[in-house]
Amino acid sequence: MLFNPWCEDDLIFLDSEEERQEYVLNDVGRIYYGTENQIGERTWNYGQFNDKIFAACLFVLEKSKTPNSGWGDPVNVVRIISAMVNSPDDLGVLEGNWSGDYSKGTSPTFWNGSVEILQEYHRNNGSPVKYGQCWVFAGVFTTTQRTIQMCP
Template identity: 40%
Template sequence: MNEVGILYKRAGRRTKKIFGQTWFYKQFDPHVLNAVMFALDERNMSFAERADPVLVSRAFTLMVGEILEGEWNQNYTLPGTKPFAWTGSEAILKEYFFSGGETVRYSQCWVFAGALTTMYRSVGIASRPVTCYAAGQDFDGNLIIDKDRIVNGVMSDDSVWNYHVWNQCWMKRRDLNNSMFDGWQELDGTPLHRSNGEYQMGPTSFKQVKRGVFVNKYDLRHLYSEVNSDYFKYDGNRVTKINRNL
């Protein structure tokens, strides 16, 4: 129910300093709900599908990547707002809605997560942003971060980010036919990994990630690897296992 919260980040790549940024969710603003409904209409999501929080929450991780344009290389050549200048979701969703669905520039992971929190809360799905420090990015799905290594003849794209922000939502997982997976679910709206051919991720049960229970919904291997994968780095002479920590 809170309309103001904190997004936790890390200051720079070479520092361990952690800080929080105030974020204004403003999920009760009427234009926010209008923007979310407009985005659902643009995705042609049926009313039957909108009754399922699992399908809605998953669709939102795709939609937020269409509402916001990600930019990680500071290539701000077109008019827009730099990621660090955003302080809340309301302005983003209003700009998207009143422009008739034009993509809003620019975003990075915490902006996607902040906007997603607002979107979920606006339709009654309990949500919060979460931050992972030293977040593994396992692109080949082997649960190992092969940094600077050649794997199967190809240089691995795996990496470790100094931090990454995604979302949790609270819901029942009737689709898994097991109540043990009810509760907090992990979802990620940063559009960097494809799932079923599109940039979307989750929901997968927090309990699955914590226990390593590999049930086939949704994107568990990647979400698991962000917090639990082994990290190997090749320095040109040998492969070394590195402990990821704060």
């Protein structure tokens, strides 16, 4: 499995070096959250270069129980990871919670990056991390995609 945004023959090729810098190599970005009428933003550490993140991302793919023969297709991998970031039906990475009661886990507002979340999921053998909301799901999804694009 190797997705290479620098290779013209790869489906995920990005013709613009500026886009590769932003969408593949930038390990810190802005995450937006809130409602239609009240939008906030915060810095998010994608952490795709962290030495344990690649193993955690492969673990997510393995936990999906999808045939690894499909892992060479970037469209298929995006669909798998998209399903696996949210836990309810796939035993995925994060359990969503919008109730305001986070006493059995971590408040979504605590998270400022994906590294701790993915490492906790991996360390706990695929037990969903508590808790996430939309922007946390988006941050973790982005990290997995950037990591897989940089895989060895």
